[in-house]
Structure formats: C-alpha cells, structure tokens
Amino acid sequence: MPVTLIDADGHPVPETGRALPDEATLRRALASLITARRLNDQAYALVRQGRLAVYPSSHGQEACQVVAAQVLADGDWLFPTYRDTVAVVERGVDPVEALTLLKGDWHCGWDPYEHRVAPHATPLATQLPHAVGVAHAARLRGEPTVVMALCGDGGTSEGDFHEALNFAAVLRAPVVFLIQNNEYAISVPLARQTAAPSLAHKGVGYGIPGERVDGNDAAALLSVLGEAVERARAGGGPQLVEAHTYRMQAHTNADDATRYRADADVEAWVARDPIARLSAYLRVDETAYREQAERVAEHVRDGLNRDVEPDPAQLFAHVYATETPQLREQAAQLTDELDRSLDDEGALR
Amino acid sequence: MTHEKLSMAQALNRALRDAMTDDPSVVVFGEDVGPLGGVFRVTDGLTAQFGEDRCFDTPLAESGIVGVAVGMAMNGLRPVVEMQFDAFAYPAFEQIVSHVAKMRNRTRGRVALPMVIRIPYAGGIGGVEHHCDSSEAYYAHTPGLHVVTPSTPTDAYALLRESIASPDPVVFLEPKKLYWSKEEVELGTRPPAIGRAVVRREGTDATLIAYGPSVPIALEAAEVADREGRSLQVVDLRSIVPFDDETVCAAVRSTGRAVVVAEAAGFASVSSEIVARVTERCFHSLAAPIRRVTGFDIPYPPPKYEHLHLPGVDRVLDAVDDLQWEDS
Numbered sequence: 269m270p271v272t273l274i275d276a277d278g279h280p281v282p283e284t285g286r287a288l289p290d291e292a293t294l295r296r297a298l299a300s301l302i303t304a305r306r307l308n309d310q311a312y313a314l315v316r317q318g319r320l321a322v323y324p325s326s327h328g329q330e331a332c333q334v335v336a337a338q339v340l341a342d343g344d345w346l347f348p349t350y351r352d353t354v355a356v357v358e359r360g361v362d363p364v365e366a367l368t369l370l371k372g373d374w375h376c377g378w379d380p381y382e383h384r385v386a387p388h389a390t391p392l393a394t395q396l397p398h399a400v401g402v403a404h405a406a407r408l409r410g411e412p413t414v415v416m417a418l419c420g421d422g423g424t425s426e427g428d429f430h431e432a433l434n435f436a437a438v439l440r441a442p443v444v445f446l447i448q449n450n451e452y453a454i455s456v457p458l459a460r461q462t463a464a465p466s467l468a469h470k471g472v473g474y475g476i477p478g479e480r481v482d483g484n485d486a487a488a489l490l491s492v493l494g495e496a497v498e499r500a501r502a503g504g505g506p507q508l509v510e511a512h513t514y515r516m517q518a519h520t521n522a523d524d525a526t527r528y529r530a531d532a533d534v535e536a537w538v539a540r541d542p543i544a545r546l547s548a549y550l551r552v553d554e555t556a557y558r559e560q561a562e563r564v565a566e567h568v569r570d571g572l573n574r575d576v577e578p579d580p581a582q583l584f585a586h587v588y589a590t591e592t593p594q595l596r597e598q599a600a601q602l603t604d605e606l607d608r609s610l611d612d613e614g615a616l617r
Numbered sequence: 618m619t620h621e622k623l624s625m626a627q628a629l630n631r632a633l634r635d636a637m638t639d640d641p642s643v644v645v646f647g648e649d650v651g652p653l654g655g656v657f658r659v660t661d662g663l664t665a666q667f668g669e670d671r672c673f674d675t676p677l678a679e680s681g682i683v684g685v686a687v688g689m690a691m692n693g694l695r696p697v698v699e700m701q702f703d704a705f706a707y708p709a710f711e712q713i714v715s716h717v718a719k720m721r722n723r724t725r726g727r728v729a730l731p732m733v734i735r736i737p738y739a740g741g742i743g744g745v746e747h748h749c750d751s752s753e754a755y756y757a758h759t760p761g762l763h764v765v766t767p768s769t770p771t772d773a774y775a776l777l778r779e780s781i782a783s784p785d786p787v788v789f790l791e792p793k794k795l796y797w798s799k800e801e802v803e804l805g806t807r808p809p810a811i812g813r814a815v816v817r818r819e820g821t822d823a824t825l826i827a828y829g830p831s832v833p834i835a836l837e838a839a840e841v842a843d844r845e846g847r848s849l850q851v852v853d854l855r856s857i858v859p860f861d862d863e864t865v866c867a868a869v870r871s872t873g874r875a876v877v878v879a880e881a882a883g884f885a886s887v888s889s890e891i892v893a894r895v896t897e898r899c900f901h902s903l904a905a906p907i908r909r910v911t912g913f914d915i916p917y918p919p920p921k922y923e924h925l926h927l928p929g930v931d932r933v934l935d936a937v938d939d940l941q942w943e944d945s
Contacts, residue, residue, distance in 0.1 A: 375723040380691070387723050391715050397681050398716070401688020401696075408644070408670050409693060427708070431681030438676055439685075586726040587760050589784040592812070592859040 270480035270512050273487040276540045278548025289490045294550055297334055297486040299557045301543045304330040304354040306561035307363060310568050311353070311370075315521045319572040320370045324351045328484070328516030331542035332448045334358050335489035336416050339497050345415040347386045347399040351448075352418050359383050363564060364571030373576050393423040396432030396445065400506075403441040414500045415443045416493075422453025424467055433508065437474040442500035444493065445508045448483060450515035455528040471508035483513030484542040487549070514540070580606060619804050626796040628770035629659045629735075631804065632777035633697065637667050640695065643781060645672040647682055647699030647735075656701055657737055657796050679709040683734060687716050690730040690786075697781055703738040704747040710755070717786045718761030733780045733787045738766075739830045739880050741794035741927055743920040749793075750917055751881035753829075756788040757857045757890070764857040765811055766790040768832035770800050772855060775808040783811065792830035812859035816868060820850030823874035823937055826865060826891055828854035831878040831928060838878075838933040849937065857887055862894060869895050870902040874940040876910060878928050883911035905941035 272281050273288055280288060288294075308330065311323045326333055329351070337346060337358035346359050356366045360383040368377020369388055376387035386402075389395035399417035406413035423429055424447060436443045447467050451458050464470055471478030481492040489511060496507040514537040518525040525534075547554050584591055584599040591599070623631065637643045645663055647655070651674035654661030663672035675682050679700055686696035700706035706713075713734065720730050740749030756764045763785055767773040773791070780787035809815055817832065818839050827835040832853045839849035852868045854861065869875045875895060879888040892907045910928040918926050 374725060375719075376725070376727075379727045380724055381727065386691070387720075387728075391711065394684065394711060394716060397684020397712070398688035398691065400681075401685040401690070402692040403688070404685065405689040405692035405694045413692075428680055428684060428712075431676070431678040432684065434676050434678065435681045435685055582725070586722045586724075588721070588763075588859075589729065593862065594860065 270482045270510075271488045271492050272482040272485050273491060274485050274545055274549045276484075276545055278545045280549065286491045289487055291550065293490060294487060294546065295552070297331075297338060297490065298543070298546045298550060298552065299560060300334040300338065300358055301330050301486065301546065302554055302557040303561040303564050304334050304358065305543060306565050307354060307357060307568065310565040311367060312517065312521065314569070314572050320367060321372050322520045322522055323370055324520045325517045326351050326354050326515075328537060328541070329448055329450055329513045330354055331486040331489055331546075332446065332483045332511045332513055335486055335493055336418060336446050339490065339494045340414065340416055343384070343411065343413050344497070345384045345386065345399070345402050345413060347395045347415065347417045348388055349392075349395065349418050349420060349423070350388045350390045351420065352388070355418065356385050356388070359385050361385055363568050367568065367572060371572055373578075374582070393419055393426035393428040393432070396428055397435065399443050400432050400436045400439065400441045403436070403443045404439050407442060412501055413442065414497050415441075416497070417443055417445050419445060419447050420453065421447060421449040421451065421458050421461055421467060422456065423447075424470060425461055433470070433474045433476065433506070436506035437476045440503070440505040442503075443506040444496040444500055445506065446493065447508070447510045448513055449510050450513050452515055452519070452529065454519045454523060457528075466510060468508060468510040476506050476508055478508040478510065480510045480512065483511030484540050484545065486542055486546050620801050621804065622799055623770050623774075623802045624797050624799045625767070625770045625773045625791070626657055626659050628774040628802050629777055629791065630661055632774045632781070633660060633663060634666065635804075636697075636778055636781045637663065637671060640781075642693060643695045643697060644670070644689065645697045645699070646675050646686075648675060648677055648701050650674060650699050655699060657793070659735070659791070660699065679706055680712050683709040683712040683717060686732050686734075687712065687720065687730060690732040691720075691728055695731045695781060697733040697735060700734060700736045702748045703736055703750040703752045706734070706736050706752065709734075713756070713762070713788070714759050718759045721785070722761060729784050730786045731784050733777070733789050735789045735791060737793045737796070738790045739792050739794065740917055740923055741830060741880075743923070744793070745920065746917065749923070751879070751912065753790055753857055754881060754886050757887055761786070762858060763787040763811060764790065765855065766792065766829035766857065767855065768792065768795065768827075768829055768853050770798065770802045771806075772808065774802055774804060775806070776811065776855065779811050787811070790829060794830055795833070798833070809855070811856045812861060813856065814852050814854045814861035814864040816850060816864070817853045818849070818851040820848040820872065822848045822872060823876065823940055824850045824852060824868045824872045825876050825878055825933065826852045826854065826868075827878040828857060828887075830880055834928055834930060834933060835878050838930045838937070841930055842934060842937060847937065860890075860894070862898065865891070866895060866898045869899050873902055873904040875903075875907045876933060876936045876940070877907065878910045878933055880912050880927060882914045883909050884914045886911065908936040908939055910936045
C-alpha cells in the first residue's frame with residue numbers, strides 16, 4: 269500500500285509509523301500548491317490564446333512536483349520532464365523562463381546552473397542517466413549533492429530508465445528517482461505499460477529500495493521524499509519512489525482524453541485532490557494564499573504576451589564553443605538574405 | 618620533447634595517461650576499461666595508476682555510459698568514455714544525437730559538455746559482423762559534435778589530447794586496423810589543431826583525399842603511382858567535423874584532379890559530402906569529375922569477403938586512371 273499520512277478527506281491516517289511534517293512545512297507546501305495549480309491553469313489558458321504552442325499540464329499532480337523541489341537543498345539538482353514545469357518553478361526558476369520551450373522562443377529558457385535545474389527532457393527517460401552522472405560526479409568531487417530525477421509511468425518502459433537505475437545502484441549514486449504514476453502515457457494505461465505488481469517493485473531488480481506513496485498527499489510525499497533525500501545524502505545510495513497520482517487533464521491541449529478514458533474515472537480523482545485535502549487538514553482558508561498565486565499568474569501573462577524578436581545570430585552562436593568556418597559562412601548567408609529582404613526604409617519587402 | 622616508437626594503441630594510452638596526470642577532472646570509463654585495460658588495451662594500466670574513481674568499468678550499457686558521461690560533464694568533470702566497438706555504440710545513439718550534440722545549443726551556451734566518446738571503428742582486421750562498421754557519417758551529420766579520426770600514432774596522441782581539452786564533445790574514431798601500426802612519436806609537439814587537414818605527401822598530378830584507415834591505402838597508392846610516373850598528392854583530413862575546406866580545396870586546385878578514398882559505404886556518406894563541397898568550390902579548377910573509391914553499399918561483409926569490399930591500392934589507381942587524362 270502507498271504511504272498516506274492525510275486521507276482524501278483531510279484526516280490524519282492513524283498508525284502509519286511516520287510523523288506528520290510540522291504545520292509550517294505543510295503550510296509552505298499548501299501555498300506552493302495553490303500557486304502551482306494557478307500556474308497550470310494559466311498556462312493551459314495561454315495555449316488557447318495562442319501564446320504557448322502547447323502545454324502538458326500537471327493539474328492534479330502538483331503535490332508531487334512541489335514536494336520534489338521542496339525537499340532539496342540549494343546545492344542539489346532537479347532533473348525534470350516536460351510535464352514538470354511546476355517543479356522547475358518551485359525550485360526558483362522564473363516561470364516565464366520555465367515556459368520558454370513551450371512558447372517557442374528557445375529550447376531551455378533558464379540557466380541550469382543558477383538553480384541547479386536541468387533542461388526539460390522531452391525524450392522519455394533520457395534525463396535519468398544524466399542525473400546519475402551529475403550525482404556520481406558530485407560524489408567524486410566530495411560534494412554532498414543529491415539529485416532528484418523525475419520520470420513518468422510511461423518512461424519506466426524505456427531502456428534509459430533501466431540503465432539509469434542500474435548505474436545508480438552500482439555506483440551508489442545519490443539519486444532519488446521519483447516516478448509520477450499518473451496512470452496514462454498519453455492514451456496508454458499503466459496495465460499496458462507493465463506487468464509488474466507496482467512500479468516501485470522495479471527497484472528490486474536493481475538492488476535499490478522502492479517505496480510507494482500517495483502522490484496526492486503532500487504530507488506523505490514530504491515524509492517519503494525527504495527521507496530518501498537524506499538517506500542518499502548520507503551515502504545510502506539511490507532510491508526509487510512511485511507516487512500514485514492522476515493526470516486530471518489531457519496529455520496536452522492537442523490531446524483528446526475522451527477517446528481513451530471515461531469522465532467518471534476523472535471525477536473519482538477530483539475527490540482526491542491534493543490541494544483540497546491539505547487545506548482541509550490545515551483548516552485554512554485558501555483565499556489567504558491566492559494573492560501570491562495571482563501575482564505569479566499575472567507575471568506569466570505579462571511575460572508570455574511580450575513578443576521576443578528572434579535574433580538570427582542565435583541560430584549559429586551555440587552549436588560549438590567556436591563557430592566553425594562553415595557556420596560562419598551560413599550565418600553570413602542568412603544575414604545577407606535578411607538584409608536583401610528589407611527595403612531602404614528597413615521594412616520587410 | 619621525447620621521441621619513442623609507439624603503436625597507435627600505445628600512443629592513445631599515453632595521451633589518456635598524460636591528460637589524467639595534467640587534469641584531475643579527466644575520468645575514463647566504459648566496458649572492460651578497468652583492470653583488463655580495454656579489449657584493445659588502450660586504457661591499459663590507468664586504473665592501477667589513477668585508482669578506480671578515475672578509470673572504472675561500468676555495466677554493459679552504452680546509452681547509460683554516454684548518458685552518465687553527459688551528467689558528469691555537466692558537473693565539472695571531463696569524461697572520456699569508450700564504446701567497445703563501432704556497432705556497439707548504436708544503443709547510445711539517442712544520447713549522442715539528442716543530448717551530447719545539443720546541450721550547448723539547448724541551453725544557449727550555458728551548459729557545455731567537454732567529453733570524448735572513443736569508438737574503435739572500421740574494418741580490415743577480420744572481425745565478425747557488428748565489429749567493423751564505418752559509422753562516421755551518422756556522427757558527422759549531427760550538428761554539435763566534432764568528429765575526429767587519426768591515421769598515425771603521432772596524430773592519435775595529439776588529437777586525443779586536444780579532444781580531451783576541447784570545450785565541445787568529440788566523437789573520436791580510432792581505426793582498429795591501425796592500432797598496431799608503429800612509428801617514432803614525438804610527444805609534446807604542437808601539431809595542427811582539430812579542424813585542420815594535412816598534406817601527407819606532396820604531388821602534382823592528382824589529389825587523394827582520405828581519412829583514418831584509408832590514409833595508408835592512399836599513401837601506398839601514391840607510392841605505386843610514383844613508380845609508374847604519376848605524382849599523387851595525399852591529404853589526410855584528421856578532422857571530419859570541422860571540415861577543412863581551405864586545405865582540401867587548395868590541394869585540389871593545385872592538381873586539378875581528385876579521388877576520395879573511404880571505407881564507408883559511398884551512398885550519403887562523408888565521401889559524398891567531400892565531393893559536393895570540393896565541386897562547389899573548385900569547379901573551374903577541375904579537369905575531371907572527382908572520383909570516389911569507397912566500400913560498396915552493402916552491410917559489412919564476413920571476414921573472408923572483406924578484401925573484396927575494402928578500398929585497396931588497385932581500386933584507387935584505377936580511379937586515378939579514370940580522371941580524363943589528356944594523354945590517355
């Protein structure tokens with residue numbers, strides 16, 4: 269059974285053998301959850317307005333993402349997938365920079381070293397070996413870094429998932445692998461993804477502990493992920509955590525979820541919402557946290573409504589440390605082409 | 618400056634050893650590279666000298682090896698990884714193409730990946746299937762990678778040192794059949810940088826353009842041609858990416874005729890790229906269309922057939938004969 273500390277109605281679960289996180293920690297999580305939900309819904313709306321090309325929403329999964337970032341120390345690293353924009357923002361990245369990829373202004377919008385957040389990985393599970401490499405390098409350099417590597421249920425079928433867990437185990441790399449099992453890989457349900465009793469079971473094959481946690485219970489996530497991070501930091505090696513959650517919206521705006529799942533299934537998860545249960549437990553009025561959420565939403569709207577003129581030189585500037593002669597030629601060719609397309613007044617011909 | 622007679626494998630070993638001595642951030646890993654010293658012994662003795670943190674065996678998983686190297690390069694180290702054989706590097710292809718090659722670009726220059734992927738490649742050693750591929754075109758086609766291949770022990774040493782010091786990822790292709798070729802190696806010289814081709818042999822009648830395992834074939838063909846009264850110049854690319862248009866084109870202009878020699882299948886290959894580039898730039902200097910001598914467009918053949926497949930001296934000289942000589 270997954271670890272649950274606060275049930276769907278907001279009541280503490282008795283005799284879990286785990287202490288509930290203190291109230292200040294839970295309030296901090298709730299504040300971020302409310303902002304995260306607002307960010308998800310704002311981004312979703314901005315796609316409809318044509319300001320974002322696409323948005324893979326994590327509506328319903330915010331507890332996993334917020335807590336994954338909150339349990340890390342400043343010197344730790346986060347390796348997100350394309351659905352983990354909320355985790356990226358919780359780590360401190362400006363939400364406008366976090367949405368650059370989906371806006372189309374560049375690929376990665378932030379400096380990965382500033383907050384120690386790797387670029388969004390859009391190919392599945394390929395970021396996991398990178399996470400192991402960062403962790404192993406840190407260990408060789410004598411740094412107490414822990415790496416939080418995020419992955420979805422579909423990603424666990426990829427070869428890189430297997431190779432990363434195996435490498436991490438053999439190298440005893442300080443990595444926490446968090447699988448957000450949201451039950452669907454685009455349209456394919458978990459039953460068609462694996463015959464394993466659970467995704468956490470996969471840890472057995474690599475000799476690393478696997479734990480299941482209620483992915484909509486921020487308190488349980490704080491406890492389980494916090495423990496895994498400290499265990500890794502203390503030299504205990506990697507750990508696999510499967511958080512059971514649900515993707516409340518379609519894969520992206522371009523997807524039609526009604527083709528593969530029933531509305532009733534989605535409805536059942538509304539009652540398990542991560543925000544409602546935490547605010548019920550804390551008996552707080554969510555409106556107290558809305559101001560911050562609205563500020564973030566406004567910042568996102570402003571940032572995404574601002575058009576950034578593409579700079580053609582950027583195309584060639586970052587392929588190599590020093591441009592090759594061939595790229596210099598091609599850059600000059602493009603510049604010439606653009607110059608010729610402007611008339612004497614500088615307007616596009 | 619020291620002079621020593623070294624094989625290419627020994628020169629590569631010396632390059633790794635010297636790089637690890639000079640720079641504590643250089644780490645070497647891969648399959649069997651530890652106590653065994655690699656199947657070609659290129660990493661021989663490194664674990665003993667530098668310890669298991671600096672040179673270590675990994676699980677048998679090429680994508681994992683390259684992916685872990687990406688993370689280590691992101692976090693302050695300079696990984697040098699070995700793919701055991703050309704065709705065994707294909708599981709790492711996604712990591713190489715989607716991450717190694719693109720990280721600098723994706724992050725607008727904020728994340729550089731100073732890493733080297735060493736790949737023993739090409740044939741001519743009687744290897745069974747999946748051990749003899751000439752895979753350079755896959756890497757050369759991918760923007761963001763440097764692709765380098767030495768043809769001499771001296772260059773093997775120099776190019777590997779330079780690749781390890783490079784701020785960009787380098788796919789370092791080691792011609793297997795030249796691992797045991799020996800020469801007096803001058804360590805500590807400053808040979809031409811990555812991206813520069815060299816003229817290995819001066820000649821006036823036609824230019825042979827070759828790289829890696831095909832350079833000795835081209836040199837031998839030039840030697841035979843010389844006895845038959847034809848003076849052939851030989852250019853060794855050394856670096857496929859960046860490509861040295863300047864040196865190659867100057868050479869071709871000086872003779873007016875050219876043959877490209879490469880082991881890889883000719884279709885959609887590095888050799889076709891060379892012909893296209895040189896023709897675009899030197900058309901008016903050419904007395905004849907550029908010819909190519911390449912492997913056939915077939916899967917690499919079994920050991921008992923490889924002599925039929927590989928470009929040899931006679932095939933090169935036949936191509937030279939076809940260069941529309943005025944006296945023929």
